[in-house]
Amino acid sequence: GVQEVHVQDVPLEMLASQQAPGRAEELRARAQRAVALLGHRTVWNISSTAHGGGVAEMLQTVLAYGRGAGVDTRWLVIEGSPEFFTVTKRIHNLLHGFPGDGGGLGRAELEVYQAVLDADFAAIAERVRPGDLVLLHDPQTAGLVDGIRGLGAIPLWRCHIGRDGHNPSTTRGWHFLHGLVGDAAGFVFSRESYAPDWVPRDRLTVIAPSLDPFSPKNQPLDDADVQAVLRRASLVADGIRGIEPVGPRFVRRDGSVGTVRAHIGLLVDDEPVPEEARVVLQVSRWDRLKDMGGLLAGFAGRLDRLPDDVHLLLVGPDVAGVDDDPEGAEVLEECREFRLELPAAARARIHLAQLPMDDGDENALLVNALQRHATVVVQKSLEEGFGLTVTEPMWKARPVVASAVGGIRDQIVDGESGLLLADPRDADEMVAALTRLLDDPSYAARLGAAARERVRERFLPDRHLVQYGELFDRVAR
Numbered sequence: 283g284v285q286e287v288h289v290q291d292v293p294l295e296m297l298a299s300q301q302a303p304g305r306a307e308e309l310r311a312r313a314q315r316a317v318a319l320l321g322h323r324t325v326w327n328i329s330s331t332a333h334g335g336g337v338a339e340m341l342q343t344v345l346a347y348g349r350g351a352g353v354d355t356r357w358l359v360i361e362g363s364p365e366f367f368t369v370t371k372r373i374h375n376l377l378h379g380f381p382g383d384g385g386g387l388g389r390a391e392l393e394v395y396q397a398v399l400d401a402d403f404a405a406i407a408e409r410v411r412p413g414d415l416v417l418l419h420d421p422q423t424a425g426l427v428d429g430i431r432g433l434g435a436i437p438l439w440r441c442h443i444g445r446d447g448h449n450p451s452t453t454r455g456w457h458f459l460h461g462l463v464g465d466a467a468g469f470v471f472s473r474e475s476y477a478p479d480w481v482p483r484d485r486l487t488v489i490a491p492s493l494d495p496f497s498p499k500n501q502p503l504d505d506a507d508v509q510a511v512l513r514r515a516s517l518v519a520d521g522i523r524g525i526e527p528v529g530p531r532f533v534r535r536d537g538s539v540g541t542v543r544a545h546i547g548l549l550v551d552d553e554p555v556p557e558e559a560r561v562v563l564q565v566s567r568w569d570r571l572k573d574m575g576g577l578l579a580g581f582a583g584r585l586d587r588l589p590d591d592v593h594l595l596l597v598g599p600d601v602a603g604v605d606d607d608p609e610g611a612e613v614l615e616e617c618r619e620f621r622l623e624l625p626a627a628a629r630a631r632i633h634l635a636q637l638p639m640d641d642g643d644e645n646a647l648l649v650n651a652l653q654r655h656a657t658v659v660v661q662k663s664l665e666e667g668f669g670l671t672v673t674e675p676m677w678k679a680r681p682v683v684a685s686a687v688g689g690i691r692d693q694i695v696d697g698e699s700g701l702l703l704a705d706p707r708d709a710d711e712m713v714a715a716l717t718r719l720l721d722d723p724s725y726a727a728r729l730g731a732a733a734r735e736r737v738r739e740r741f742l743p744d745r746h747l748v749q750y751g752e753l754f755d756r757v758a759r
């Protein structure tokens with residue numbers, strides 16, 4: 283059934299040390315206003331998964347600080363069936379402009395979709411009270427709008443995906459959703475241009491995601507910790523030192539201290555990255571739109587243009603632990619087969635890893651260490667609503683090379699806070715951007731430093747929470 287995810291409160295004061303000047307006061311004032319406005323009302327979030335992906339990551343952040351601000355913010359995860367997730371993945375691909383699996387989106391699919399949400403609704407109705415605000419995330423929960431309204435609560439739909447401009451695929455995807463979400467009291471998109479024409483502009487709010495600088499995903503780690511984490515997880519070769527008996531420690535969301543288990547990075551075909559290698563990293567769900575395969579083929583086909591010590595590391599979740607993404611296992615398998623067919627010398631410079639999903643904090647810590655270890659981080663997506671996998675390495679002052687698609691264009695200023703790829707399918711352009719950074723470490727460091735400041739300015743939770751406060755002001759009077 284429906285699961286509630288509990289997130290530990292983090293006081294707003296935590297953020298003050300990282301905020302741009304003047305922001306702390308603004309945030310505190312906003313928080314007081316929201317608490318006064320909402321009284322005993324709850325702000326619910328409903329999504330389709332508790333881990334693996336940007337929405338889950340962002341909800342952890344918003345809940346931690348929203349609760350820290352004194353707003354009763356809570357999070358429910360619906361239960362779906364494989365058929366349900368096949369339909370919702372189809373919608374996801376269509377909204378990004380891709381036909382995906384080519385299947386239909388008619389009455390039969392609507393029935394499969396709505397039956398799952400109807401079954402989940404009983405548990406939701408037990409919890410949500412009249413006057414509560416309910417943020418429904420992404421197409422997976424869109425079919426709950428009418429039910430929430432029926433409870434006397436205020437349904438808001440937040441869509442994290444989208445693309446500029448229409449094509450026949452987007453039209454099909456939006457057609458399906460229009461009938462479901464048309465009556466939402468408010469709509470939130472990551473970019474204004476993502477909202478279809480039928481969304482009334484006076485009900486539209488644009489809010490970009492943010493990251494939590496203190497979560498296991500982003501908390502500071504010194505070099506020694508980074509190396510210890512990666513060796514212990516066996517993502518990087520352990521050389522002569524041997525695995526230490528106790529893993530490196532990190533701070534969990536609830537304030538307790540965790541350690542990293544030994545040998546948990548599931549390296550596909552078991553080839554750890556050599557200690558001395560410079561790493562080009564992409565971390566993504568195994569989703570075709572992330573183009574892990576295109577990055578792999580582009581890199582493998584141009585090794586002669588890259589310095590010998592440069593290795594590619596593609597990292598995603600353990601596909602066995604992800605239930606809302608039916609494509610994952612297939613995409614990983616394609617990458618694996620492609621790699622296995624490469625000549626030995628090329629194969630040795632390319633690594634695929636799956637990170638375990640059973641412990642979200644530990645998974646996050648591994649991503650943190652990998653992003654810090656990387657010399658360059660890539661996000662070669664074909665479409666991207668907004669990429670936290672771009673924001674995260676930027677916050678860690680890494681130089682990022684990313685496709686100039688969707689929300690990534692709001693995240694990186696080309697040549698200032700990273701490098702944008704005008705054509706995500708042009709592997710020559712990608713390799714040229716990589717060599718530019720690999721050949722000029724001081725340029726790379728300048729881009730990285732500017733990237734961190736850009737995140738401080740725009741993509742920390744203070745800005746996000748202030749915008750939520752403004753939204754609540756409008757819809758919860």
Ligand code: UDP
Pocket residue numbers: 334335336337339499565566567597598599600637645646649668669670671672674
């Ligand atoms: N992520 C992770 N482990 C993985 C792969 C991804 O924790 O093995 C996280 C990643 O660090 C980021 C989120 O999942 O926080 C992906 O968010 P993004 O906005 O980049 O893309 P989405 O998955 O929502 O399309």
